[in-house]
Amino acid sequence: MATKVLQSSGGMQMTSSTSTTTTITTTKLKKVSQSSKVVEEKTEQRKSSMTMESFHLVTKSFEIPPGECVPMFDEKPKAVTVPEGEPKVSFKARVSGNPTPAVTWSRESGKPIKESAKTFFDSSNKQYVLKLKAITADDADNYKCTASNNHADAIYTFSLVVGGSAQMDFKKMLKKRSVPAPKTEKRPITEEEMLKILSGADKKDYERICAEHGFTDFRGILKKLKEMKKKVDVEMVKVLKPLEDIEAKVDTTVIFDTILELRDPNTRLMWFKENEMLRIQYSLGKYEMKQMGTKFMLYVTGVTLRDSGIYRLEVGDKTLTAKLNVIDEPLKFLTELKPLRVTERQTAVFEVRLSKKTDLPVLWKVKGKELKRDEKFDVSVSEDGLTYTMKIKDVRHSDIGDYSLCIGDMVASTQLFIDRIPIKFVSNLKNTRVKEKGKARMECELSSKDVFIKWLKDGKDVTHNPRYTFLREGKRAEIIIEDCDLADSGEYAIVAMQESDAHEYVSSANLTVDGRL
Known part of the structure; x- marks a missing residue:
């Protein structure tokens, strides 16, 4: 050194x-x-x-x-x-x-x-x-x-x-006075020394300093000072990593980054898009500048096609540029509507995700008809605008069918299947004994009223036999046999069935008719 x-x-x-x-x-x-x-x-x-x-x-x-x-x-x-x-x-x-x-x-x-x-x-x-x-x-x-x-x-x-x-x-x-020192004749300073003195002084003091040191060519010394500062400025910024071109998808965040060595940490950095300077503090979060050591970054959030173009960073006498190419991919379904099977009385949820946000009208359909939101149907969109959801509450057998989501010319369709709740007998048929010529009644109660029933005697269907009287009231079912004779004795059974359920639910009991003495 x-x-x-x-x-x-x-x-x-x-x-x-x-x-x-x-x-x-x-x-x-x-x-x-x-x-x-x-x-x-x-x-x-x-x-x-x-x-x-x-x-x-x-x-x-x-x-x-x-x-x-x-x-x-x-x-x-x-x-x-x-x-x-x-x-x-x-x-x-x-x-x-x-x-x-x-x-x-x-x-x-x-x-x-x-x-x-x-x-x-x-x-x-x-x-x-x-x-x-x-x-x-x-x-x-x-x-x-x-x-x-x-x-x-x-x-x-x-x-x-x-x-x-x-x-x-x-x-x-x-006491503090000292012997005056002999006067010495000052050596005139050189032009190089004068330039270095001026480089460390304020501009307003240039003329006074020149006059104090006997420099009369004020314009000439200022011109040389300006040239000297230009040479120094060339070395004030060293680019260790330039900006690079970026290709990004719509609605993503891109980061332009460069590594700079600044001799003056207060050197101003200015970012431009094309020929317009970015007003970062007024961009409402669209643009953000960050620094980590010698790494300087520009964040551009939620890019659109309008953000494509040339971005420029000016720092000192250096200008760095990079191109942003925003790709607008076609709208498509990232997930398909899948067939759904749920148990009766539960909530069915259909969900589909898009590749990007859209301003196109979105329409849900049920069995080919436009869905209207009410207490039974609830539709929603996620915060990022990409996931569409429909909920069907308290599903019943009548909700079985085709469901579809229409966005512009795109349609996603699927089906809803429902597993019925098994039928239960709240009270079963009971064994009954009557005397000949007497009246016999056999009854039961089921868990649902929305069922189909048939009656059997000794395994044979007697549902439409006029010999018997059948009563239905809500969940209760009853068989009545008037003027019983010995031939009416046997096993009686009730068979309950429901739609979309192949299972048969049976309750049975014996009727005994006693002959007269």
Whole structure:
């Protein structure tokens, strides 16, 4: 590493260096009252002529893993000017970075910080603090706050200017006086040195600084300064990974990403679509910028055909472009309506999923007729607009049939089958005994009234035999035999049946007719 020191007329040193590391530097200078004396051809600052603040970033890593970043100052220590004898001065800094940076304090002159000074971390305010007590002229210096992690050293330099004490009496002033140093003739600075001085100053101070150093060709020096800054700007942005073209489906989210090495972390990034700059903060979530270390990303959510085109990122003097091609796949059923079998009185659910959202009218049909929503039928659509559902509550035998979903020219159809609830006898036929010429009654109660029944005597169907009287009332069934004779004795049975159920449900009992003596 090669280093050379430039001496400005204000007593401030400026350093230029070359190194394999990347360094970002910003400097602020503020002029105050000045008094210097020259001893052995070295400028010794008695009352600092400038308050100074500068920032340096020295990177260690060529590539930073996702989720990690270099140290940065969220709150910077402030340069201050205090009179000699000030009871205390505090400098505070707040830093961030991943891994968490370690913070140290030092003096630019190389002198150790006075033993009475305190350095600590204020956990309540999340601040690192340097506190100096009983300020003397020896405390005047440029101080450094260094935040370090594996990826970089962030160094913020600031000045402590110590002025004369307001309480100083005449004797103390005599003691502090020193023998005037012999005057030395100042060496005119070179144009190269002048350019470096101006590069660290504010534009409004250019003319004054040129006049102080005897540079009369103000326009010429500004032109060369501009050319020099252009050369520096070329190196301010290094592209480690360019943007890449993307092909995506409608309603998906795409991510444009690039890896950049920025010498100035405050460099502005601007995203464009075609020739229009994206107003990300007003996009209602359509666009979002994110950064993970040196990786910079643009999210585009819910893409449509209108989002296709050329996207451009401008950063410094670099322009990166990539193309987004949005594919509109044809609408289709991702799942088919499947035949459904449920038990009577339960809820049947039909469901189908589409390949994409649609604005086409959606129509459910039952047995070829348009379905009307009511307490029995309930239709719904999922939050993502892709899944359509129909529910049939308390299904009955009458609900058996064809069901279909119509979307534009597309139709998905299926059938509903119902398993009947088995018939049960709440009360069975009972054995009965009557006397000849008497009247016999045999009855039972079933679990449902929606059944078909037939009566048997000794295995033969007597349902339509006029010899017998049959009664039905709700779930109850009864057989009556008038004027019984001995031939009416035998086994009587009731057989219950229902639609879509091949099973026969039987209850039987014996009738005994006793002859007269």
